[in-house]
Amino acid sequence: MYNFEFSKPSTIADAVAALGQDEAQALGGGQTLLPTMKQRLAAPSTLVSLNGISEMQGVCTNDAGALCIGGATTHAAVAREAASSFPGLAALAGRIGDPAVRNRGTIGGSIANNDPSACYPAAALGAGAVIKTNTREIAADDFFQGMFETALEEGEIITEVQFPIPEASNYQKFVQPASRFALVGVFVCKFADGVRVAVTGASQEGVFRWSEAEAALGADFSKAAVDALDVPSGAMIADLHGTAEYRAHLVKVMTGRAVAAAA
Template identity: 70%
Template structure:
């Protein structure tokens, strides 16, 4: 490690001001950033901790029927408090990492980092959620822009994520045992006006919607429909855990299982 300053703001406004300092970087749960600092892959001179901002924590239902989760809410809280409102999302949160990660990592940190193998981006994109920042609201379809890339501007903070509640949904995850990240995972959400299918862990471009499966399932929501579909393996991640072809195959398998689980 190396020397750096730590700011501990108590409000979003104070956090935004602190992030205006030169080489400042936000620190949410720290599950990605701290290992990055230890490996010296990043060297900010100022860390702005968001953990003390109470207005960014909590789970509630809005008047228009959306599940609202504060950006500073840890995974364990989402798993517990969202279960009665959105079981599929709560189940996603309950299987992230291990207990230590679930009690430190936050939804805002995960969405802001947009790791290509993270769980939450699939839940956010698959749900058609809205990412709320200190400046604006961004639809999930516009928010995720590639591996570790988002629509966030410099110093912009994810303060909340708003989830519309589908008729039914399921998150199917093939866990990579060493990291607990998904080797491939699929979030399927069935709405009155159609089906959304979001895939994480597979593509070099990060989380994405499998539009071919969405169209087929919107016409006929049955697991057998997915069996006849395939994903191009050219842009899939290929590493020691699995080839691009294997990941492309798993997308179909995970989607079929998710649809079957919904019934």
């Protein structure tokens, strides 16, 4: 690992100022960044830790009834504090990685990194969340822009994620045993005005919404509606863990399980 400076600001304004330095990098839980640095694949001059910013931590409900989660909130805290208001999201958070990962990793770090197999991008896209940064608000549909790509600009940090609370939701993940990432994960949310289905781990383009399933489930929220669908395999990931056809099959299976559990 290369030498670097370490900064731990206590306010968002101080964090933004620190990130204005040349080659500075924001540090959330460090579950991706630190291993990358140890492999000498990244060499920021300064790490700016966001974990000391109290205004970016915690879970609450705003006046509009949305669940608001600070960007520096750990997965373990989400699993505890969202359990009563958004159990589908809490269950998702409680299955990320292992206890060490859940007590260090943060929701903001996960969403900003946008790993193609991470769980939180599916939750944000599936629930139609709003990602708040130090400068603006970004709808989840506009935020995720491909594998490891997001709408974030340089020096911009996720301060809060606002989740509309659905009538019913569930996340089903087919776990890759070594990494605990999702080989395929599907988050289903049923709202009064429709259904959203988001898939992670499967596509070469990263997290995506399965629009055909959303339309079918909007008319009939049942596993049978999913059973009648087919998932094209052309854009799916193919690697040593599974073929593109296998992942396409898992998308359908995990969606059916999520709908059955939510219903």
